[in-house]
Amino acid sequence: MTQPVMELCEQVVCSTYMRYPVVLERGRGSRLWDVDGNEYIDFVAGIAVCNLGHCHPEVAEVICRQAQTLVHVSNLFYTKPQVELAAALKRLSFADRVFFANSGAEANEAAIKLARKYSRDKYGPGRFHVITMEDSFHGRTLATLSATAQEKVHKGFEPLVEGFHFVPYNDIDAVRRAMTAQVCAVLVEPIQGEGGVRLGDPDYFRELRALCRERDVLLIFDEVQVGMGRTGTLFAYEQLGVSPDVMTLAKALGNGLPIGAMLATEAAACAFTPGSHASTFGGTPLVTAAAGKVLELIAREEFLASVRDKGNHFMEKLQGLRLRHPEKIRDVRGRGLMVGMELAGPGKAVVDGCLKKGFLINCTHETVLRFVPPLVIEKDEIDRLVIALDEVLEEWTP
Numbered sequence: 601m602t603q604p605v606m607e608l609c610e611q612v613v614c615s616t617y618m619r620y621p622v623v624l625e626r627g628r629g630s631r632l633w634d635v636d637g638n639e640y641i642d643f644v645a646g647i648a649v650c651n652l653g654h655c656h657p658e659v660a661e662v663i664c665r666q667a668q669t670l671v672h673v674s675n676l677f678y679t680k681p682q683v684e685l686a687a688a689l690k691r692l693s694f695a696d697r698v699f700f701a702n703s704g705a706e707a708n709e710a711a712i713k714l715a716r717k718y719s720r721d722k723y724g725p726g727r728f729h730v731i732t733m734e735d736s737f738h739g740r741t742l743a744t745l746s747a748t749a750q751e752k753v754h755k756g757f758e759p760l761v762e763g764f765h766f767v768p769y770n771d772i773d774a775v776r777r778a779m780t781a782q783v784c785a786v787l788v789e790p791i792q793g794e795g796g797v798r799l800g801d802p803d804y805f806r807e808l809r810a811l812c813r814e815r816d817v818l819l820i821f822d823e824v825q826v827g828m829g830r831t832g833t834l835f836a837y838e839q840l841g842v843s844p845d846v847m848t849l850a851k852a853l854g855n856g857l858p859i860g861a862m863l864a865t866e867a868a869a870c871a872f873t874p875g876s877h878a879s880t881f882g883g884t885p886l887v888t889a890a891a892g893k894v895l896e897l898i899a900r901e902e903f904l905a906s907v908r909d910k911g912n913h914f915m916e917k918l919q920g921l922r923l924r925h926p927e928k929i930r931d932v933r934g935r936g937l938m939v940g941m942e943l944a945g946p947g948k949a950v951v952d953g954c955l956k957k958g959f960l961i962n963c964t965h966e967t968v969l970r971f972v973p974p975l976v977i978e979k980d981e982i983d984r985l986v987i988a989l990d991e992v993l994e995e996w997t998p
């Protein structure tokens with residue numbers, strides 16, 4: 601059953617993706633089944649999207665009910681689910697206002713546009729530069745790929761959008777050197793996801809916060825991947841001890857329905873006025889009703905505590921594995937259930953080996969296995985993955 605789908609895909613879908621030879625059909629919690637009935641334990645979660653697991657019954661119920669009530673009306677009108685979701689995000693974060701979009705890239709576009717407008721309104725033209733970090737990832741639209749400091753996403757699409765300056769991650773002196781009078785914003789991930797699960801240093805973030813405040817430069821946190829409970833707190837910034845002026849969310853906010861959001865303080869958000877920015881599908885009643893339920897479930901303290909507990913368990917197990925394969929595993933790092941294992945060579949064969957054993961995992965930045973399971977994963981499922989990894993690593997050479 602798999603082959604015909606793969607062959608048709610080659611003919612009719614733009615070939616922008618490298619895919620694994622699996623046709624997935626059904627999911628429940630942390631399990632997925634393919635069209636041939638094979639079962640998988642999912643450590644990808646749609647790339648940190650299905651944080652509540654696949655087809656969560658309470659979220660599915662909200663989607664069904666809302667689909668039969670009202671799906672879309674445009675932002676020419678008010679709808680309750682959108683306003684209520686914004687109010688909940690405000691209550692649970694540093695932010696005062698929210699703009700809704702459909703993806704992470706679009707949320708970041710909104711943040712970049714807001715920063716330019718904020719600065720231009722206050723200081724006039726010319727102050728539009730944005731500092732971003734090496735090995736960052738902010739999306740694939742022209743502005744967000746220009747913000748992304750990775751050669752491979754730029755290649756072939758030049759000229760890039762003007763004004764982005766790249767500095768090494770966790771290096772405050774590099775930010776100070778790049779902080780010219782033209783800079784209006786610093787855009788940074790609290791943990792770099794695509795960049796290989798690299799953790800932000802709290803001291804760096806504290807200094808970054810102070811520097812941005814001093815210069816009236818907007819500090820923008822891209823929490824598209826690390827937000828929504830992934831790291832064991834609702835938002836990753838809570839563990840850094842500083843809040844941004846602007847934050848972007850997407851991936852897990854709708855547990856699989858497409859939604860992005862830009863959250864901002866009152867002072868920053870003021871730069872957007874009627875007509876400044878818009879999105880046809882931004883914040884439809886369907887996706888915001890679902891996201892409202894997702895947020896309610898993830899924000900519960902017992903739930904977040906369980907993420908930290910399972911994350912610690914996972915890290916301990918992987919540290920144990922590292923001791924068993926010291927020449928093959930370079931590093932193990934993570935926060936909550938955002939976990940990375942750096943190998944001494946390209947990780948593709950390890951991913952393939954795990955797939956054959958019924959585990960979906962992912963490799964990023966060439967050598968870093970990234971584990972971002974649904975947050976509802978069980979400890980015994982984690983243990984089973986670690987056993988499979990042990991067997992696969994036994995056979996693998998860097």
Ligand SMILES: *Cc1c(COP(=O)(O)O)cnc(C)c1O
Nearest residue numbers: 703704705737738739793824825
């Ligand atoms: C995935 C991701 C994006 C892009 O989100 P899309 O929904 O694919 O546009 C932006 N920033 C980070 C940190 C991401 O992980």
